[in-house]
Amino acid sequence: MIRFIYADTLDTYPRLRDTMFRDRARQFKERLNWQVTVDADGLERDEYDAINPLYIVAEDARGAHSGSMRVLPTTGPTMINDHFLHLTDGVAIQSPFIWECTRFCLSPEADSKVAGALMLAGAEFGCASGLSHSVGVFDARMILVYRRLGWVPEVLGSEGQGRAAISVGLWSMDDDLRERLSARTGISREISTHWYERAFGPALAA
Amino acid sequence: MTMYQRLEDFLEDLQAARSLDDVQAHLFGLRDFLDTEHLVYHCLDASGNKYGAMTYDAPWIRRYIEEDYARIDPVVKGTYQRFHPVDWKQLDWSGKIQRDFLGEALETGVGNQGVSVPIRGPNGQFALFSVNSSDTDEAWATYRQENLKTLILAAHFINQRALELESDDAPPGKPLSPREADALTLLANGMSRSHASEKLGISEHTLRVYIESARAKMGAANATHAVARAMVRGLIVV
Known part of the structure; x- marks a missing residue:
């Protein structure tokens, strides 16, 4: 099940919340060795989790996290503009039509469909919100996943080598994106529309 | 009052605005350009209302402020510190207080349809831009579909200008890289x-x-x- 949850209501789903931050610690600290902060309970959080981002979360049958990403508007504080200007040619990307998507995370136990489902959910959310693009920092190896799903980011800049390599990417949202993702993932648009409507009601724009 | 033919014309007037009262005055022209009944811009802080510009009739504005309706208004409650645009019909109007509030609003000429665009600015600033109408559900669905991007643009323009006017010493606009x-x-x-x-x-x-x-x-x-x-x-x- 895909959920759209603002941070200020995350406590409604304690198991989902804790397993999400734990999986983030496993992915970004243990596997990728990024400079992230993990607390005594093994949860990874940063300053952007404190400013009410929206999480798009895949929940498994037991109510635990199987994948997620974090969304913030670029008109407020964002990770790329605060920390990665050297990878965007010094351009602070700020537009009401471009949101930042970071901390794309998959549980080690996640089904192979989860990544695609999250991308499709992100596209539903972005299109319903009138967006033209999303930007984000990502683990360079994720490019293979994006390529398989047919939603390949434009890489604005990269740094680091091997496991530590990270890139700033730009994903564009056009009219047929959702159909393309739906075809690649085998998840029908009826289902992805349902995810959105369950959280927010009918979309303002199709 | 100017009847704007293009969004650019509104933006030029907005840029020339020297006070928040000027912004308020230009809202009427924008409302006609957007072909809707009312526009509301609200800048909110943690303690509630900070500043607003709107085309609502004076008695309703007075009443809203006197009663501190921002506390119970489902539009404020349902969008505060969020950032995706919301149709008012998706908000929670089920409580008696909220139903009474809506009834009173309708009596003073507020329409039953609305879309609100929440705005997240720098340093935790939060604002809300709403369009209001008494269209049928069907007409409103078409309207918001066709105008969503323009509404988002307008929301951010007004907020940007209001922020500039609030901080006296800031030069207009942000620097370019x-x-x-x-x-x-x-x-x-x-x-x-x-x-x-x-x-x-x-x-x-x-x-x-x-x-x-x-x-x-x-x-x-x-x-x-x-x-x-x-x-x-x-x-x-x-």
Whole structure:
């Protein structure tokens, strides 16, 4: 099940919340060795989790996290503009039509469909919100996943080598994106529309 | 009152506004341009209302402030510190207090349809821009579909100007990064996007995003308007 949850209501789903931050610690600290902060309970959080981002979360049958990403508007504080200007040619990307998507995370136990489902959910959310693009920092190896799903980011800049390599990417949202993702993932648009409507009601724009 | 033919015309008036009262006065022209009944811009802080500009009738505005309705208004409650645009019908009007509030609003000429665009600005600033109408559900669905992007643009323009006016010493507009200035300069020279991106050694896609980012910082309606504004402010030398 895909959920759209603002941070200020995350406590409604304690198991989902804790397993999400734990999986983030496993992915970004243990596997990728990024400079992230993990607390005594093994949860990874940063300053952007404190400013009410929206999480798009895949929940498994037991109510635990199987994948997620974090969304913030670029008109407020964002990770790329605060920390990665050297990878965007010094351009602070700020537009009401471009949101930042970071901390794309998959549980080690996640089904192979989860990544695609999250991308499709992100596209539903972005299109319903009138967006033209999303930007984000990502683990360079994720490019293979994006390529398989047919939603390949434009890489604005990269740094680091091997496991530590990270890139700033730009994903564009056009009219047929959702159909393309739906075809690649085998998840029908009826289902992805349902995810959105369950959280927010009918979309303002199709 | 000006009846705007283009969004750019509203933006020029907005830029010329010297006070929040001026902003309020220009809202009526924007309302007619957007072909709707009412517009409301609300800048909120943690303690509730901070500043507003709206086309509602004076008695309703007075009543709203006197009763401190921001505390119970489902539009405020359902959008506060969020950022996706919301249709008012999706908000929670089920409580008796909320139903009474809605009833009173309708009596004073507020429409039953609305869309609100939450705005997240710098330093935890939060604002809300709403359009209001008494269209049928069907007409309203068409309206919001066709106008969503314009509403988002308008919301951010007004917020940007209101923030500038609130902080006296801030120069109008945000600075452009050198790369954004380069992009606008090449466009100002009549260069095509593909030629300009080649010149800058970036993809056309990336160039588009740099131009969009510059447009938003300039408070401009489109790329051409952004170029004009940057020239007027002396930010680019053609």
